[in-house]
Amino acid sequence: DIQMTQSPSTLSASVGDRVTITCRASQSISSWLAWYQQKPGKAPKLLIYKASSLESGVPSRFSGSGSGTEFTLTISSLQPDDFATYYCQQYSGYSRTFGPGTKVD
Amino acid sequence: QLVQSGAEVKKPGATAIISCKGSRYTFSDYYIHWVRQAPGKGLEWVGLIDPEDGVPLFAENFQGRVTITADTSTETTYMELSSLRSDDTALYYCATAYRLGSCSGGTCGLDFWGQGTLVTVSS
Numbered sequence: 001d002i003q004m005t006q007s008p009s010t011l012s013a014s015v016g017d018r019v020t021i022t023c024r025a026s027q028s029i030s031s032w033l034a035w036y037q038q039k040p041g042k043a044p045k046l047l048i049y050k051a052s053s054l055e056s057g058v059p060s061r062f063s064g065s066g067s068g069t070e071f072t073l074t075i076s077s078l079q080p081d082d083f084a085t086y087y088c089q090q091y092s093g094y095s096r097t098f099g100p101g102t103k104v105d
Numbered sequence: 106q107l108v109q110s111g112a113e114v115k116k117p118g119a120t121a122i123i124s125c126k127g128s129r130y131t132f133s134d135y136y137i138h139w140v141r142q143a144p145g146k147g148l149e150w151v152g153l154i155d156p157e158d159g160v161p162l163f164a165e166n167f168q169g170r171v172t173i174t175a176d177t178s179t180e181t182t183y184m185e186l187s188s189l190r191s192d193d194t195a196l197y198y199c200a201t202a203y204r205l206g207s208c209s210g211g212t213c214g215l216d217f218w219g220q221g222t223l224v225t226v227s228s
Contacts, residue, residue, distance in 0.1 A: 001165055034214035036148075043198055043221060044140075044148065049214035087148050091212065095164045096138065098148040 002026050002090055004099035011104050019075040021102045023088035028068045032092040035064055035073045038101075039084045047086075048073065078104070106130075107199055107219035114225045120187040123222045125199030132180040133157045135201040136211040139173060139184045142221075143195040151197070153211070154182060155204070189226045196221040 003026040013019050023033065031051035036044035046055045048064035051071055061076040075082055088099040110124040125137060139151040152163035156175040163171050172185040182199060199219040202211035 032212060036215070038148075043200075043218035044215070045218075046214045046216050050212060053213070055214065055216065089148075089150070089214075091214075094162070096150040096153070098140075098150060101147045 001095050002029060002093040002097055004088060004090055004097050006086075006088060006099040006102050009100065009102060011102060013078050013104055015078055015080055017078045019078050019082075019104060021073045021086055021088075021104075023066075023071045023073070023099050025069045025071075025090055025092075029090045029092035031067045032090055033064075033066070033071050034089045034091065035062075036087045036089065037082075037084045038087065044087065075104075107201065107217055109197075109199060109219040109222045112223040112225070114227065115189050117189060117191065117226055117228055119189050119226075120185060121189060121193075121224045122183060122185045123197050123199075123224070125182045125184070125219050127180045127182070127201070130201070130217075132175075132177060134203060134205055136204050137173075137175065137182040138200045138202060138211075138215055139171075140198045140200060140215070141195040142198070143192070146195075149195075151184065153202070156182070186224070189224075191226050194224065194226045196223050198222075 005024045007022045033051045035048040038044040052064045063074050085101045085103045106128045108126045138153040154161045154173045161173040175182045198221045200215035201217045
């Protein structure tokens with residue numbers, strides 16, 4: 001199985017900050033990676049797919065990059081609504097593994 | 106829209122069956138995935154099904170314990186988890202992945218999610 005790691009596990013930031021979250025795969029997954037945002041008590045929300053494609057309706061301050069084994073999610077200017085937990089998910093292998101999550105507080 | 110069945114309380118060793126009914130979209134145009142989240146923990150992928158051919162795919166951790174089926178006549182997907190243990194206590198979500206065009210293979214992520222079904226395993 002392909003394993004996913006994320007760093008940091010927790011990130012303290014302020015409104016207006018540029019925030020970067022890193023996701024790494026245990027082997028190359030090309031660009032088969034998605035990013036999700038989850039708030040307490042809510043289902044996850046798709047932000048980015050195919051590593052860098054912005055889901056319809058998602059603010060342009062969110063962007064994704066990377067390929068192979070290293071990926072990043074960037075929030076260009078953190079807004080109050082962005083305090084949440086972020087997960088990456090690979091869908092290259094047999095399994096669709098999630099990363100352990102990064103909490104932005 | 107995805108609407109899931111209600112919360113369940115089960116004893117260890119029992120089987121939980123959760124349903125996920127789709128509406129307002131073409132059922133066969135989307136894979137249905139199942140994802141779970143234990144209390145205070147991260148997301149864990151359980152498996153998926155292609156409603157067009159009914160072929161499921163499961164995470165290795167769940168092989169032999171999980172069954173996923175799709176009823177195209179009612180546009181409902183079912184996930185059955187057997188031999189329940191206390192660590193199966195979690196919120197179980199269904200989610201769709203568009204499978205056509207540039208999203209062939211469901212490569213455009215999990216775009217719509219159900220509200221979640223809490224399964225509690227306790228003696």
